[in-house]
Amino acid sequence: MLLAQRPIPIPSPTSFPFSPLSTVLPSTVPENAPEHCPGVESSDAGKADACEGCPNQAVCAEGPKGPDPDIPLIRERIKSVKRKVLVLSGKGGVGKSTFTAGLSWALAADEECQTGIMDVDICGPSIPLLMGLSNSTIHTSSSGWSPAYALDNLAVMSIGFLLPSSSDAVIWRGPKKNGLIKQFLKDVEWGDLDYLIVDTPPGTSDEHLSIVQYLKEAGIDGAILVTTPQEVALQDVRKEIDFCRKVGIPILGLVENMSGFVCPKCNGESEIFAPTTGGAEAMGEELGIEVLGKVPLDPRIGMTGDRGVSFLEEYPDSPATTAYLDIVQRVRELLGDA
Structure with a gap:
């Protein structure tokens, strides 16, 4: 039960109170990584x-060496979170956050399934809008930050809740980004969750490395990689696959988003993004990664996202809804929860 709830003071993007010594860069690096940060624990840090x-x-050169003292605190805070799943994409604009929202709505459709979303896209937080929480604020108590709730069993945390307005730019370097992600894990009162879905920004940068570092003791159960059918998106997903393999994140599979267009009147499908090199299916076969499903492009997905409501609930007969539900079922099977 929360005590003496009050709104959290809104931080300025240039003055968020983080200590740079504990949030500079991840403390470990993958083996054989070319020209990579040695990590803050290394005697070569900064040198x-x-x-x-x-x-x-x-x-890094002047800071203390050794394991991050907050790692055990993070492990203790999220020990009641059963599954931690990352949603990744090498390229922006492939609908990763929209897929994260759809996946979370689908999981939370089971009232017995406690689900959470952690939005670590620090510079482009879209989860509050997609979940209908644009006007929500975060409260604090003696036990930590309380997330916002899209449903009774769907908790959400995002930097979007901490900004004065949705148009405010977050102009931060790595240390502040990493510090906020650490707070999302260490200070948020997540409670008992069956699934914590982590929505990440495109690429393989600060936010991704921070998640790997901070969850290294608590464990990451797997990653879902989102792409669109065309080769320009698949090229970047290959880099994301390489990242996951280097840092030891299990890859649950690929999701081909915007896989054809579905007419909302006749349910007929047509190609919008032509899979000139075979799409996710061909890449999955090449790299030995399962394709969890293909989500067709239904214009009503964008409409419901702008309204912050569940597409699956609004349009249960859409082929896209069927695709989401099939993907959720397969993810549960892969994690041993089905």
């Missing part, structure tokens, strides 16, 4: 050739 030009070089 290696790879550190030249890094804005954190001086902090």
Whole structure:
């Protein structure tokens, strides 16, 4: 039960109170990684050739060495979270956050399934809008931050709740981004969750490395990689696959989003993004990764996202809804929960 709830003071994007010493960069690096940050635990931190030009070089060189003392606190805070799943995409604009929202709505459709979304897309938080929580604020108590709730069994945390308006830009370097992600894990009162879905930004940068570092003891159960059928998106997903394999994140599978267009009147399908190289299916066969499903492009997905309501509930007969439900079922099977 929350005590003495009150709104959290809204931070300025240039003055968020994080200590740079504990949030500079991940403490471990994958084996055989070319020219990579040595990590803050290393005696070479701030001194290696790879550190030249890094804005954190001086902090790393002077900062304390050794394991991050907050890692055990994070493990303790989220020990009641059963499954941690990352949603990744190499390229922006493939509908990753929209897929995260749809996946979470589908999981939470089971009233017995406690679901959470952690939005770590610090510079482009879209989850509050997609979940109908644009006007929500975060409260704090003696036990930590309380997330916002889209449903009684669907908790959401995003930097979008901390900004004065949705048009405010977050202009942060890595240390502040990493510090906020750490707070989302260490200070948020997630409670008992069956699934924590982590929505990440495109690429393989600060936010991704922070998640790997901070959850290294609690464990990441797997990643879902979202792509569209055309080769320009598949190229970037290959980089995301390489990232997952280097840092040891299990890949649950691929989702081909916007896989054809569905007419909302006749349910007829046509190609919008032509899979010139075979799409996700061909890449999955090449790299030995399962395609969890293909979500067709239904214009009503965007409409319900703008309204912050569940597409699956509004349009249960759409082929896209069927695709979402099939993907959820397969993810549960892969995690041993079906």
